[in-house]
Amino acid sequence: MLQVSYIRDNRELVLERLAVKNFKQPELVDEIIQLDDTRRSTQTKLDNTSAEANAAAKQIGELMRTGKKDEAESIKAKTGTWKEDIKQYNEQLTGVEAALYEKLVLLPNLPHSSVPKGLTPEDNEVVLEKGDKPALPDGALPHWELAAKYKLIDFELGVKVTGAGFPVYTGKGAKLQRALINFFIDEAEKAGYSEVGVPLMVNEASGFGTSQLPDKEGQMYFVNEDNFYLIPTAEVPITNLYRDVILKGEDLPIKNCGHTPCFRREAGSYGAHVRGLNRLHQFDKVEIVQVAHPDSSYEILEQMSAHVQGLLQKLGLPYRVLRLCGGDMGFGSALTYDMETWSAAQQRWLEVSSVSNFETFQSNRLKLRFRNAEGKTQLAHTLNGSALALPRIVATLLENNQTEKGIKVPEALVPYTKFGWID
Template structure:
């Protein structure tokens, strides 16, 4: 959530930066400023009236001690309306604060100065490309056919048990999933991240804190009876561990990692591009999260990007890094890099990770603060990255490593799988 003081003091800049996102209801900025002025005026009136009431109370007490009862009663009669007026102002203040909050949460984060203006994915910038595209034989198969051929993933059985988008991993397919999870967690631990096993159900306050609510409620699975949500990513419970916490400046950076299943409704997704593992309702992912000092966040952002790339390099997967344009960026992000791997059988790029810096947008909602060296409270910066999401990594691994002998397992995973080939 944007800070109201910043909006008020930098109106034109806020409007200009929201324009980079192609954010249309820019009138919300002025509505927020007007409501904030109403809030401040009402608060000032309440404070002034409260001061008058306190002064009158002191005068009455002093006059009573002096035995000047008649004078005290006169002032008491004159100040009799203070209580009712203060209650009215309190009600007005609560109402305008609610309306201000409702408007404020509709404003997305401001994009970083490096974010290019654009409408969609076609306007994203390629930052770098790494590795060579493998040359596969003419009879190369996409991963869903390889999964059936080697009986390692059963999409139909998942549909029977639950529905489309919930595959069943079997045999070496299940073992390979577990191997990747353990490898990614071990690498995160080596990089200084503390492993956490968080809940996979969250309450509304947690969804609001990281920006999934009220923006993405239609994309999350809701458990209505208990008013809980299945997590779309471990970012949500991990970051919320520090909700309403004042952290110590010397504890930065706070580095967390977790493996969780993730759940996304993906409403409206259809077509060949979502076939097989390309888009699922349930999938496994290892996430990394950092809470950092504001002065360090963009250096940390680049370090997190390099870390995710190191995982792709270890798996020997060709990839590219994209800087997302304003129109393709998430609601809460100030800057996002997407990592995409090249699927040789499908002949297309598949997104496998996003690394984002949210600056103070999440921490303002979460009230994650620290006391700076000047003694003043400041908001921390939050960042997160997929390290990595498994489905498309597995899809690309199966496709790119296929041969007449079978599917070659990347060398770094063999100690975890216990086998070198799926054949």
């Protein structure tokens, strides 16, 4: 959530940056400023009236002590009006603060100055591309056919148990999945992240704190009886560990990682590009999260991007890094890098990670602060990234490493899988 003071002091810049994000309600900016004007004037009236009432109360007490009862009674007669005014101003202030809040939560985060303009994924900027795209043998298969051939994943059994988008991993497919999770966690710990195990359901306050709510409400599974949401990413519970917390400045950055299943309705997704592991309702992911000092958050974002790239390099996967354009960014992000791997059998790029800096957008909602060098509280910056999401990693590993005698497992995973081939 943006800070009202920043919106007031930087109206033109806010409108300019919202335009980069293709925000369709720029009039909200002026409405927010007008509501804040009303809030300020109402607060001033309340403060002045309360001060008058308090001064009068002291004066009445002094007059009563000195025997000037008639004069005290005369002043006391006015206190009823002050009490009524104070009650009215309090009611007005509560109403205008609620209206201001409702407008504020509709504004997305402002994109960083480096974010390119654009409306669709085609407008994203390719930052770099690394690795050689493999030349597959004749008769190479897409991952869903490889999964069936080697009995790694049973999509139909998942449909039977739950529905489409809930695959069942079997045999070496299940072992490969577990190996990747352990590999990603171990690599994160080597990079200084502390592993946490978190709940798979969160309350509304948690969803709001990391800006999934109200923006992505329709994409989250909801448990009506308990008012809980199944998590779309471990970012939500991990970041919310620090809701309403004041941290020590010297403890920053705080680095956590965690593995969880993730649940997404993916409403409206259809077509050939959602086949197999390309788009699921339930999938596993290792998430990295940092709470950082504002002065270092963009340096940390680059470090997180490098960490994800290092994982892809160790797995031997060709990849590219994209800087997302304004129209393709998330609601709460100030800058996002997407990492995509090359699917050799499908002949297209598949997104496997997003790494984002939210600056103070989440921390303002979370009331996540730290004490700076002057001892004053200040909003921290929050960052997170997939390191990595498993389904499309599994898809590209299977497709890119297929040979006439089977599927070769990357060397980095062999200590975890305990096998070097899937045949």
